[in-house]
Amino acid sequence: MNGEAQVRIDLSSPEPAYRQIAGQVRALIVEGALAPGATLPAVRRLAIDLGVHFNTVAEAYRQLAEEGHIDVSHGRVARVVARQVPPAEPEKVAQYQARLRNLLAEARSAGLTREQFRELFEGDEP
Amino acid sequence: MKWEYFAAPAFAVALSAGIFSLLPKLRKRSLYFGVTVTPEFRESDEGREIARLYLSMVWCGAALALILSAVAAGQGWPVVAGLSMLLVVAVAFGAWVMAWARTRSHAAQAEPVRSAPLIGEGEEQVPGGWLTALVPYGAVVCAAAYMALHFDELPQRYPVHWGISGQPDRWASKDWTAVLAPALIGVGVLTLILVNLLLILRAARRGAGGEVRDFGTRHRRMNVNLLATTMWALGAVFTMVVLLPVLQLDGWRMFAFLAGPPLAIVVLALRMFKLSTETTGGSDGTPEQCWKLGSIYYNPADPALMVEKRSGPGFTLNFGHRLSWLIMGGLLLLVLAPLLVLK
Numbered sequence: 001m002n003g004e005a006q007v008r009i010d011l012s013s014p015e016p017a018y019r020q021i022a023g024q025v026r027a028l029i030v031e032g033a034l035a036p037g038a039t040l041p042a043v044r045r046l047a048i049d050l051g052v053h054f055n056t057v058a059e060a061y062r063q064l065a066e067e068g069h070i071d072v073s074h075g076r077v078a079r080v081v082a083r084q085v086p087p088a089e090p091e092k093v094a095q096y097q098a099r100l101r102n103l104l105a106e107a108r109s110a111g112l113t114r115e116q117f118r119e120l121f122e123g124d125e126p
Numbered sequence: 127m128k129w130e131y132f133a134a135p136a137f138a139v140a141l142s143a144g145i146f147s148l149l150p151k152l153r154k155r156s157l158y159f160g161v162t163v164t165p166e167f168r169e170s171d172e173g174r175e176i177a178r179l180y181l182s183m184v185w186c187g188a189a190l191a192l193i194l195s196a197v198a199a200g201q202g203w204p205v206v207a208g209l210s211m212l213l214v215v216a217v218a219f220g221a222w223v224m225a226w227a228r229t230r231s232h233a234a235q236a237e238p239v240r241s242a243p244l245i246g247e248g249e250e251q252v253p254g255g256w257l258t259a260l261v262p263y264g265a266v267v268c269a270a271a272y273m274a275l276h277f278d279e280l281p282q283r284y285p286v287h288w289g290i291s292g293q294p295d296r297w298a299s300k301d302w303t304a305v306l307a308p309a310l311i312g313v314g315v316l317t318l319i320l321v322n323l324l325l326i327l328r329a330a331r332r333g334a335g336g337e338v339r340d341f342g343t344r345h346r347r348m349n350v351n352l353l354a355t356t357m358w359a360l361g362a363v364f365t366m367v368v369l370l371p372v373l374q375l376d377g378w379r380m381f382a383f384l385a386g387p388p389l390a391i392v393v394l395a396l397r398m399f400k401l402s403t404e405t406t407g408g409s410d411g412t413p414e415q416c417w418k419l420g421s422i423y424y425n426p427a428d429p430a431l432m433v434e435k436r437s438g439p440g441f442t443l444n445f446g447h448r449l450s451w452l453i454m455g456g457l458l459l460l461v462l463a464p465l466l467v468l469k
Contacts, residue, residue, distance in 0.1 A: 048329065
């Protein structure tokens with residue numbers, strides 16, 4: 001169940017609030033903290049709790065629904081759905097490989113060793 | 127001097143001044159005169175100076191009000207004596223605004239991080255469920271129905287006011303207004319409380335995060351419980367008031383029946399005041415610049431219709447929300463409707 005699952009947004013961050021919300025809910029779903037069938041707060045409720053406009057939350061939910069993580073077709077309730085992930089195409093693999101290389105280079109520049117990076121990477125793996 | 131003209135206003139003035147003196151203490155430590163400050167500010171020289179000035183003004187206002195009451199009592203002006211309480215309220219409000227304006231320049235930096243629980247609304251219910259909230263209405267309506275069914279048997283000289291001995295001391299000629307007015311007022315009051323309760327449940331933030339969120343969650347839950355208990359207590363009181371003309375109670379029984387239920391409210395209210403003096407840090411999540419005169423919240427960008435008050439425990443409306451004006455109008459109508467009916 002949802003347990004103590006929370007979403008946190010930083011209004012001083014350059015990343016738009018809707019992307020922060022979508023990113024965190026996506027991470028919770030992928031990590032299994034939000035299981036299929038779990039219900040998310042209504043758009044109105046989450047907007048009130050976070051003190052952001054309704055459209056901000058609606059946009060985050062719309063993005064997650066487009067990705068197939070949640071189902072918002074049943075009235076006001078947004079529900080986590082079991083997502084069938086198709087095997088990644090070679091272009092997608094190459095794209096993530098490039099992003100990972102850049103991230104590794106950034107981490108090495110910031111002083112992280114290859115082992116530390118590996119630990120971080122494996123520690124975050126669901 | 128007519129002591130009866132002086133005693134009640136003097137008591138009210140002293141009580142008001144006492145409550146206003148406590149007001150700066152009845153809030154979590156991060157708030158001082160309605161401004162979010164660092165925990166250390168309250169004990170700083172400037173913080174103490176602001177509080178000293180505020181208290182001096184409140185008690186000067188109270189002294190002036192007492193002098194006015196005494197003069198009015200001496201001259202036999204009951205209305206002026208009664209109005210003296212407004213003087214202390216006006217002075218205290220002015221003192222509060224001055225303290226708020228001075229504290230604002232020491233406001234702490236607002237926290238840009240906000241958090242919210244990812245749990246659905248299904249878990250947010252009226253305490254005890256909907257049927258529980260309808261019981262007080264049922265009791266008042268049943269009492270009114272009993273009186274209506276026995277209308278012909280009720281005395282023609284209908285009692286409408288009772289003294290402390292439990293005996294009626296004012297009467298009216300029997301008609302439907304005299305018989306049903308207490309029930310109408312009771313339903314109106316219960317509805318006011320129910321609307322307040324629902325707004326806190328449905329249209330107020332559930333928490334801001336971390337320590338403050340914990341405070342916010344408990345404060346919110348305690349408010350909801352207090353309002354639900356108030357509904358039951360007032361439901362019992364209004365049921366008794368509707369039935370009083372046929373109950374024939376002596377003074378002590380009447381006092382026990384009417385004052386007993388509100389005791390539960392007092393206990394819960396004291397617990398809420400205690401919670402409000404707890405020392406927590408951080409912001410309540412509302413922007414500083416959206417608070418006008420330290421107690422009026424106006425933020426059109428905030429979807430919350432109710433927010434935690436900054437002066438004392440409880441919640442207040444976000445006047446930047448368009449629904450707030452509709453609610454104010456509706457509540458005003460609800461308050462005025464029984465008066466118009468009675469007229």
